[in-house]
Amino acid sequence: MIRITDQIEIDERDLAWAFVRAAGPGGQNVNKVATAAELRFDAMNALLPEDMKQRLRILAGRQMTQDGVLVITSREHRSQERNRDTALAKLVALLRRAAVRPKRRIATRPTKGSKERRLQSKAKRSGTKKLRSGKPSFD
Numbered sequence: 001m002i003r004i005t006d007q008i009e010i011d012e013r014d015l016a017w018a019f020v021r022a023a024g025p026g027g028q029n030v031n032k033v034a035t036a037a038e039l040r041f042d043a044m045n046a047l048l049p050e051d052m053k054q055r056l057r058i059l060a061g062r063q064m065t066q067d068g069v070l071v072i073t074s075r076e077h078r079s080q081e082r083n084r085d086t087a088l089a090k091l092v093a094l095l096r097r098a099a100v101r102p103k104r105r106i107a108t109r110p111t112k113g114s115k116e117r118r119l120q121s122k123a124k125r126s127g128t129k130k131l132r133s134g135k136p137s138f139d
Contacts, residue, residue, distance in 0.1 A: 002088075004095045008048065015091075016040040017084065022075040036075035037083035039091060044068025048095075056098035063094075070094075 001009045022036035043056055043064065057064055064070050072094075074087035110118075 002092065004092060004099055008052070008095070008099055010041070010046060010048075010095070014041060014046055015088075019080055022083075033080070035078060035080045035083055036073060037080065037087045039070075039072045039074075039084075039087040041070045041072075041091060042068065043070045051101070052095075052098050056095065059094060059098050 002012060004010060016039070018038040018040070019034040020036050020038060021034050043060075044053060045068070048056070053068075056070070057068070060070055063072060070091070072087050072090050074083040074090065076086060077083050
């Protein structure tokens with residue numbers, strides 16, 4: 001079990017791993033060894049709260065398929081094991097961000113003093129602009 005928060009855990013059996021050859025520099029190692037890790041996690045069928053699934057869909061963006069499968073790739077390292085650890089860390093970080101419920105915004109009204117300061121600054125700025133547009137005097 002992989003702990004996300006105190007209440008939320010995901011089972012390692014829900015993760016599907018695939019290893020492919022990584023592109024880019026690396027010499028012959030790139031051509032021989034499948035080091036890039038691809039992690040697939042079916043988020044929509046997992047035992048997660050519904051509100052978390054909604055936030056996860058928004059946060060994941062293009063990493064989530066139409067079917068709700070989260071695809072995370074890692075190809076930063078030369079070893080398969082380190083790429084696997086990095087992909088898992090990315091998944092846990094994304095799930096932790098989705099687990100945080102946003103605070104509800106409480107609507108407040110501006111104070112009387114802030115309204116007065118705003119109007120004074122607008123009047124001052126208006127006066128400055130009026131002085132600029134006046135015709136020049138040739139004294």
